[in-house]
Amino acid sequence: MPKRINLPNDKPKCACGIFGAFGSKDSSLLTYYGLHALQHRGQEASGIVSSHFDNKKKKQTFNIFKGMGLVTDVFKDQTILSDLLIGNSSIGHNRYSTAGSSKSRQNIQPFIVNYAFGNLAIVHNGNLTNFHKLRTELQNAGTLFQTTSDSEIFLHLIARSKKKNQIDQILEALNKVEGAFSLLILTDTSLIIARDAFGFRPLSIGKKGKSFVVSSETCAFDMINAEFIREVKPGEVIVIDKNSLKSGKIKSYKLDKKVDENRHCIFEYIYFSRPDSFIFGETVDNVRRKLGKALAQESPVKTNDDLETIVISVPDSSNTATIGYASESEKQGVNSKYEIGLIRNHYVGRTFIQPLQEDREMKVKTKFNTVKNVLKGKRVIVVDDSIVRGTTSKQLVKLIKEASPAEIHMRITSPPIVQPCHYGMDFPSKKELIAVQCDNNIKKIETELGVDSLHYLSIEKLLDSVPKSKKKNYCYACFGGKYPTPIEQGKTKEELDK
Secondary structure, three states: OOOOEEEEOOOOEEOOEEEEEEOOOOHHHHHHHHHHHOHHHOOOEEEEEEEEEEOOOOEEEEEEEEEEOOHHHHOOOOHHHHHHOOOOEEEEEEEOOOOOOOOOHHHOOOEEEEEOOEEEEEEEEOOEOOHHHHHHHHHHOOOOOOOOOOOHHHHHHHHOOOOOOHHHHHHHHHHHOOEOOEEEEEEOOOEEEEEOOOOOOOOEEEEEOOEEEEEOOOHHHHHOOOEEEEEOOOOEEEEEOHHHHHHOOOEEEEOOOOOOOOOEEOHHHHHHOOOOOEEOOEEHHHHHHHHHHHHHHHOOOOOOOOOOEEEEEOOOOOHHHHHHHHHHHHHOOOOEEEOOOEEEEOOOOOOOOOOOHHHHHHOEEEEEEEOHHHHOOOEEEEEEOOOOOOHHHHHHHHHHHOOOOOEEEEEEOOOOOOOOOOOOEEOOOHHHOHHHHOOOOHHHHHHHHOOOEEEEOOHHHHHHHOOOOOOOOEEOHHHOOOOOOOOOOOOOHHHHHO
């Protein structure tokens, strides 16, 4: 019988996916399907809030439902969407925690509040880098926090504003925060969309009929047959209301913060976003193919013997890059071919993404199996997108070795990860990163993984592979680049939870 090996989750995780719909009687259903398409961005919890006018109470009412688990688990009762989450506007959230306990139901978004100007709901993708400073200031002023999530900060800043109208309150609040935020705010009369000045996280707006939709990634538009209009600009705040439905036009504001260049998260291209999404001005699939081609140019494997050489991916995230690597290798005259050597079992049931190391080691997200006849006796080139702790890569190499290949060569379509992220990616502490543990010595990492050779894509080749312009640039602090914003020191999320 073929052997299987359980692989712990050892990939960076993105801090959530958001989706919203305005002007449709099926808004909550559209949001449900949108979140389903964004499931890869967060699997701990999911939630939707909808807004409708209650004729009996003669006022606008918000209804909310959220819970732990995947979208299909949380909303498995179809009456939740048809009978509870009624109304023509909704926003939703898939959660992976990077700030705030993963086990607390209070931290599940959307967050809602009722204040002097009515109802307010919020969903947030990203991380705030002045969270601790703002939280302390608000607590000293008498604010009571219900969660340990940095996203709650937005609600309190808006509610405490002295501005006379709601949009000015929201603009004032957004101008006070630092860091990464792609944000949806639902009010009694409008849907407000905002993106930080650096544009760390993707956010796009579309239309379905006369209604408006907004999503972290455009793949969600494809699922509901919506038309992609454009990306929300960095530092832009958009207001959609009933006048927008009539005219088809939206109101747009700019945040006060001015930056010389954008700082899009380059890991969105490498791993996070789905290959069928359009982000930062380019299709993810195109960029990943370029990453694979650049890797083949930079680190070909010598094949000047009679040993058969194959190139395989680690499904599913490196599939596209592997195609690029294999095609470029062929152009360079390298005697190799693309093969499917690893099979991912999609039907074992996906466990929740666990943010604590001990949970990652105990709970299995997925399983792989080898196609033994494909690997046996071959020189195997394994293309993957990243190595974090190295735990998965070690077990993967062990699994492949059981298929008796002649050689194993690993090629990674990103540079070594040497620093944590503060803008919405969940990397472990610096000391847990295998590149740091091995002093960024590739030969040491190679030995640690047990492969015949290892090569990471250089930062230079990485930057050459992504679209750039005068204003468009990227954050690659995790690979040793500079953090675009000051990083405050404060309590960890575990300390806040106590």
